[in-house]
Amino acid sequence: MSGCSVIPLTLPQRDGGARRIRFIHLVGLTSFRLTESTKQGSTIPLYLGADLLSKTDVRTENHPRHHAKFAKKGLATKITFSSAFRFHGLKVPSANNSLWFYSIQGLFRVAFELYSKQDQLAVLENFQDVWKAQISDSPLEVSYSLSVQLDPSGSLSQRDSQSKGVISQPPYCQADKDVVDVSSMDTADTSADHDYCSLPKQSLQSEQREVVISTVRQKLHRLDEQFSSEPRSCSEQLETVLLLLENIDRYINGRLEEKDATEIVLALLKAKDWGPVYSSSLLTCIGRWLGQQFHAANSSISQKVEGFKLQHIERISDLPPAEELATELFPEAMRTLLLHWMGLSEDFSLEKRRSEYPILLLILEFANHNLITGVAHVLYSSLICR
Incomplete structure (x- = not known):
């Protein structure tokens, strides 16, 4: 433990609405800070690309391609850090100690291309001060190699945290004369490349549990105060x-x-x-969650459909009514969603609902890739021929 030669870093982060965005400050071409510089305009804030693309429709395996696209425009850069640095909460292979970062202009471009309107507004509210301060920054180089950290303590002052909306780094403790980070931004990170200079896992979990319990108590106390002071407004x-x-x-x-x-x-x-x-x-x-749940049910639906076809192989042209087929073969949740989507709530007469069931059954057959009725087979053949 005392012979540890790497420097464990926990990147500071800012509130970005639905996501917390980690960052560093680039100083020159080979050095960086984790804290704000006292000299205005002497550093360039860079924001972690993995955080910017989180909670978007861009799949993780496609992140490098998107980073490279923005790098061509000078809005992103690939930073290779000295092997002496490691990052808590980030899975970075020790053989390739590099991460993608974006300028403030790149952050805004990503937000307006990939975020919802609510998240775009959150970015505007939380980062407009940085955008104004860095509006004259030159485009980024495609890559940088950083070997010097100018603030090795890596701590954020309470004043900086409160004034700039920065979420301060976790507390540190002393153990065997080494500085040890007692919490991690990603508790699921068990990569060997990042399991250095850390307290035992049990200690980390105990610390995190206490922090969460304290936060819950504060929120409940705040609710109690609100109900006591303004009961009518609630x-x-x-x-x-x-x-x-x-x-x-x-x-x-x-x-x-x-x-x-x-x-x-x-x-x-x-x-x-x-x-x-x-x-x-x-x-x-x-809609995304429902789609994922329905897609996961596809295999069980297919088994049910295949069993039904085997039972009715002799009377395939004389199948039960559409309502019975839909009820027997497809989950109730699917039928309920489509019925209400089509405006056929329980208030409608039974005859009206039944008259629309052939359409509903056809939609369910196509959506689940399980063709049952003759109409579905004919339409499917017609569609794929085109």
Whole structure:
């Protein structure tokens, strides 16, 4: 432990709305800081590319291609660090100690190309001060090799943290004369390249647990103060708050059931108008989750369809009505989504709903890649011929 030759770094981070964005300050061509420079304009803030592309539709394996695209425009750069530096919470192979970073102009370009409107607004609110200060920066080089850290303590002052919206680095402790980071931004990071100069895992988990418990208590205390000082202003939200707290209690005690989660989700969905359908990040998120769940069910649906075909091989031209087929072969959640999407809620007459079931069945057959009816086979053949 005492012979450790690498320097463990924890990058500072700023609040970027839905994401926390880690950064460094480039000083010249070969050095960097983790803290703000006292001399205005003497450093260039660079933002970690992995954080900028997180929670976007860009798949992780495609990140390097996107970084390279922005690098051609001088908005991103690939920084190779000296082998003496390692990064907590980042899986970086020791043989290739390099990371992609973006300038503030690159950060804004990524935000307006890939983020939702709400996330774009968060970037504007949190980073406009940096953009104004760095508006005259020259384009970045394609790559840099950094070997010198100008602030080896790597600590952020409380004043800097509060004034610039920077989330300060985790606390440090002394062990065997080495500086040890007692928390990590990515607790799942078990890479050997990053398991250096660290406290035992049990100690890390204990520290993190205490921090989380303290934060939860602060938030509950704040709620108590708000209800005590302004009870009337919270009256409309009280039922929803009570529902959430009751189910938090169930969750902590291991008694949360699916029906409880259903009530929570519905309460939050109905809590307010979340915006128009064309720009709703909430609907987009729900749609993505539903699509993933339905896609995961495809294999079990295929098995059910194959079993049905074997049973009806002799009467394939004389199948049951569309409503019976849809009910027998496809999950209720799929049918419910499509029925309400088509405007056929429970308020409509049974005859009206049944008259639309052939269309609903056809959609389910195509969406699940399981053709059953003759109409589906004919239409599918016609479509692929085109």
